[in-house]
Amino acid sequence: MKRRLRIGLLTHSVRARGGVVHTLELAQALMERGHSVTVMASAEPGEQLFREVDFPVQVLRLPTLTGGLQAQVSQRIDTLVQGLPPLLGAGGFDVLHAQDSLSGNALALLQRDGLAVPPWARTVHHLDVFENPTLMAWQERAWRAADGVACVSDLWTRHFHDVLGYPARRMHNGVNLRRYHIEADSGDTARLAAIGLAPQTGPVCLLVGGVEQRKNSVRLLRAVAHLRRTDPAWADARLVVVGGASMLDHSAAQRAWLDTLAETGLSEGAGQPVLRTGTVSDELMPALMRRAAVVSMPSLMEGFGLAALEGLACGTPVLVSRRPPFTEHFHDSPGVAWCNPEDMASIAAGLQDAVRMPRLAATPRVCLEHSWQRSAALHEDWYVELMTEHRSSTEAARPILTH
Numbered sequence: 001m002k003r004r005l006r007i008g009l010l011t012h013s014v015r016a017r018g019g020v021v022h023t024l025e026l027a028q029a030l031m032e033r034g035h036s037v038t039v040m041a042s043a044e045p046g047e048q049l050f051r052e053v054d055f056p057v058q059v060l061r062l063p064t065l066t067g068g069l070q071a072q073v074s075q076r077i078d079t080l081v082q083g084l085p086p087l088l089g090a091g092g093f094d095v096l097h098a099q100d101s102l103s104g105n106a107l108a109l110l111q112r113d114g115l116a117v118p119p120w121a122r123t124v125h126h127l128d129v130f131e132n133p134t135l136m137a138w139q140e141r142a143w144r145a146a147d148g149v150a151c152v153s154d155l156w157t158r159h160f161h162d163v164l165g166y167p168a169r170r171m172h173n174g175v176n177l178r179r180y181h182i183e184a185d186s187g188d189t190a191r192l193a194a195i196g197l198a199p200q201t202g203p204v205c206l207l208v209g210g211v212e213q214r215k216n217s218v219r220l221l222r223a224v225a226h227l228r229r230t231d232p233a234w235a236d237a238r239l240v241v242v243g244g245a246s247m248l249d250h251s252a253a254q255r256a257w258l259d260t261l262a263e264t265g266l267s268e269g270a271g272q273p274v275l276r277t278g279t280v281s282d283e284l285m286p287a288l289m290r291r292a293a294v295v296s297m298p299s300l301m302e303g304f305g306l307a308a309l310e311g312l313a314c315g316t317p318v319l320v321s322r323r324p325p326f327t328e329h330f331h332d333s334p335g336v337a338w339c340n341p342e343d344m345a346s347i348a349a350g351l352q353d354a355v356r357m358p359r360l361a362a363t364p365r366v367c368l369e370h371s372w373q374r375s376a377a378l379h380e381d382w383y384v385e386l387m388t389e390h391r392s393s394t395e396a397a398r399p400i401l402t403h
Helices: 018-032 069-091 101-112 133-144 154-162 188-194 217-230 251-264 284-291 306-313 344-356 365-369 372-397
Strands: 006-011 036-043 057-061 095-098 120-124 148-151 204-208 238-242 274-278 294-297 318-321 336-339
Touching (some): 018 372, 036 069, 095 101, 095 372, 120 133, 148 154, 204 217, 204 284
């Protein structure tokens, strides 16, 4: 076995967001490879990590956040700058890995202020476009200061190479096949009934990620409303939207969602055509994936599209946008329907295609190829490279003493 590393993984939240799930799954896989792993995560007052884990998690408590987005981002970064040094000192880490811009900014500022920070990596799932120039500058600082950058898709790796002129590394996501699998668990029915999803004849269309512009939630809502009016097989269909715990401002998408509900005459709530659950328990997610007739990701932008991979692992057909990163890993996979995400009619047709597909009888190859174990092995090699390069550069910078 290779050297046992002491690895610190940093993530921005304890909520069930994609980047947080990525961090926890990677931590578990690295631990199973024999490494010592600690996760450091920020939490708002009263929050706890959404999942029980087998490795230590150090929680940095945020104050009650005030002001607009820039002010709240600044408060989050300040909390990390104040809280990380004792954790880093006690952890004796060989390498750090930041999964978000907040953690990246904190490490960059600590380095600037003279703290001896171990070599650190940064994963960029995707880059946002902010009208606020300060937020754009902070987003860039959070990866430029790192010793190495990884992206989870070819799309964003190429963006770093071709647009930003930076040699990012491709480090894929994975799917946990111990959690997401085709065989139903004994508690699935009760968990689904508890949120108002009793067995029914109409198809369930599942959207993971909440109501956001980049998730294309409003067009998906319009497509489902259209099918309920025009396709008898969809007359009793339900749209279930899960998640949505985000620190970004999605108020415009939320307003458009409510306007569309009023325009289409669809009601929202328990037993209604549309159900928004918010964040759900960790055990409920695989049950929802298996209950759905289609997992829908007609996204305008994604870093990877992990929910679609998890849906396929549960045997459920998925609808995805015919654009990267989906075209990278789903191009020849069974159980995948495609759409033009900017065309409501195309989304509706894609939903129909997906529901007509048979459920998968076996785990598809794309899920087997994208394992967290394989991802952890790639990360392990990357960490060793960064540590070696960091040691070499430190030794080169050390002054030569003469007598």
